[in-house]
Amino acid sequence: MRTKTLEHQWLHNLCMRGGGDDKDVQNLKRLAAGYAGECEFDDWLSNYGRPHWKIFKDIWIDAGGTTQVDTLLVTGEGVYVFDVKNYSGALEFVDGKWFSSGKRLNKDIFIQLKRSMEKVSLMHYRMGRPGGLYSSIVFINEHHDVKIVDGVDIEVTMRNDIKRKIHKIADEENWNGSLDIEEVARAIETFIIPCPYSPRELEAAEFDLLRRGICCAECSGFDIAVNRYHVRCGCGHSEAKEKAVLRTICEYGVLRHDRELKLEEVYRFLGGVTSKKHLSKVLRRNFKLISTGRHAKYENPRSEYDFVFKDHDFYYNRPVLNRV
Secondary structure, three states, rough: OOOOOOHHHHHHHHHHOOOHHHHHHHHHHHHHHEEEHHHHHHHHHHOOOOOOOEEEEEEEOOOOOOEEEEEEOOOOOEEEEEEEEEEOOOEEEOOOOOEOOOOOOOOOOOOHHHHHHHHHHHHHHHHOOOOOOEEEEEEOOOOEEEEEEOOOOOOOHHHHHHHHHHHHHHHHHHOOOOOHHHHHHHHHHHHHOOOOOOOOOOOOOHHHHOOOOOOOOOOOOEEEOOOOOOOOOOOOOOHHHHHHHHHHHHHHHOOOOOOOEEHHHHHHHHHOOOEEEEHHHHHHHOOOOEOOOOOOOOOOOOOOHHHHHHOOOOOOOOOOOOOO
């Protein structure tokens, strides 16, 4: 599973709980569209690629400077870098400029890949140039209409060419595949760093305005009824109570990425849906204890539940029947 960036998760939880401004909402839409496109490209690689290929998703590398890469693929023939764009609507590249519906865009869509390849090329050189190094910008949206009028020095892959592109990569491996994929992947991992950018820290006054309590995992609503073992939303979705509590703790951790987890602060965020005694057990059972005592702290995973506890199982995680 591709992990959402911390910024994406933070904006999602901020807006879901009634915070943020119009700029935050627009940034969230942009990140959500980008993530959806990247996940779809992951599916293409999974369906038409080869199981022994190594795929790095949304990584930051440091090689003569830092850069972000949407997808980096290692095959027996070489290293492939993909910059995935999930734009919809009409786009045109003329005279070195981008236009959307006749209006010139302020940004160069090609620039991110060009800058990334400067760093990736240096990384590849320092690794001893294992195999070939290739890059492509992928326009994945099925509703896009992209026209490249001028010649460009970047390979462009349209949606209807993605399957053919992947098959071509496999063919190249058949003819020239001699690399030890795992060895190349380990070398790349030495250049990977955590994302150097974090969302802003929420001021106490702004945080206090956010909605508290458990948010429905299905509809994002707060019309939640809590009983001993389950929580149930007005939309009909039900969930194991322990899972809902753990999920909400993770949401708090994303919003408060600048600090570790404390019992009292998490308890207030949950809005009293569980006792402090039970919450303390949940924290001890699922998070690393950093410091003990009255103000004990637990390690904040700074990530949503689905990316931290995706394989977690719960005894009461079964449907709740409606009772008349």
